[in-house]
Amino acid sequence: MLENTPVPLKNLPLEARPREKLLARGAGALSDVELLALLLRTGLAGKSVLHLAQELLDTFGGIAGLLNTNADDLKRIKGLGGPAKRAELIAVLELARRALTQQMAEQPAFESPGAVKDYLQLLLANRAHEVFAVLFLNAQNRLIALEELFRGTLTQASVYPREVVVRALHHHAAAVVLAHNHPSGNVQPSRADQALTQSLKAALALVDVRVLDHVIVAPGRALSMAEEGGI
CATH class of the missing domain: 3.40.140.10 (Cytidine Deaminase, domain 2)
Structure with a gap:
């Protein structure tokens, strides 16, 4: 079926491309999948970056679940086997955790x-x-x-x-x-x-x-x- 066929980002309609959508309408207009796809940047053969992002969210239970992952957890996802991509994602997730902690520290x-x-x-x-x-x-x-x-x-x-x-x-x-x-x-x-x-x-x-x-x-x-x- 067409909906199961991965589509490269460059082949998506302009308004559906996460980067262009973010710049035109702001980060709040993007779904969790689209935001994560921007971090991942590339998919792999037979799987677009949007499909890879969706797989990550499905596997770990959404953004909240991703916040509790580590580098070893991410090895389970085909397409994140390289240390560079895993390190970038873990770094962003750690920044999110620290931001939450800082917010809690700045108010009663x-x-x-x-x-x-x-x-x-x-x-x-x-x-x-x-x-x-x-x-x-x-x-x-x-x-x-x-x-x-x-x-x-x-x-x-x-x-x-x-x-x-x-x-x-x-x-x-x-x-x-x-x-x-x-x-x-x-x-x-x-x-x-x-x-x-x-x-x-x-x-x-x-x-x-x-x-x-x-x-x-x-x-x-x-x-x-x-x-x-x-x-």
């Missing part, structure tokens, strides 16, 4: 509670395994750092309060936001999540560090335990 984390959930969802929601992260905040609730401290099946036994306390002291944090993802897609806290939250809250209280929230994220959704009365 709870000036807009939704922004915290959006930020954590973007960084953690598309992981294939559970990740436990901590946002370390200063006395003005501005972000000092985000660290991923534990991976795997998260229970009270596998997340060590002592390590969280050590990192909080290292950053001279006044408060923290706990966060983890549920790959299953269900963001409701389990009993283990609730027990872990209370255990960490008690441990951090001993060094005068407040737990402001525990956010659970999954693709397309996020839950604040503070908003649900669980903190």
Whole structure:
């Protein structure tokens, strides 16, 4: 079928070419596929750059999923086998992650509670395994750092309060936001999540560090335990 036949960018109608479209109408007029195609620049034999960009988004779950990829992940995509193209894409994705972190650092984390959930969802929601992260905040609730401290099946036994306390002291944090993802897609806290939250809250209280929230994220959704009365 015609729709499955890759079309080189130079053969597309002028108004459909990503570069020309961006210059004429602005970056906001481009789809995720078109923006990614501009970064990739070239496809490969039998596959246009637009098809390659679409494959990347489909494989990793969209832009949010791409933000969580690394160079080894990208090797799975035919057409990104060369180190130069992978390095360029990883560099751009890292800049995007750092831009998000900088925005969080420049305003109080709870000036807009939704922004915290959006930020954590973007960084953690598309992981294939559970990740436990901590946002370390200063006395003005501005972000000092985000660290991923534990991976795997998260229970009270596998997340060590002592390590969280050590990192909080290292950053001279006044408060923290706990966060983890549920790959299953269900963001409701389990009993283990609730027990872990209370255990960490008690441990951090001993060094005068407040737990402001525990956010659970999954693709397309996020839950604040503070908003649900669980903190």
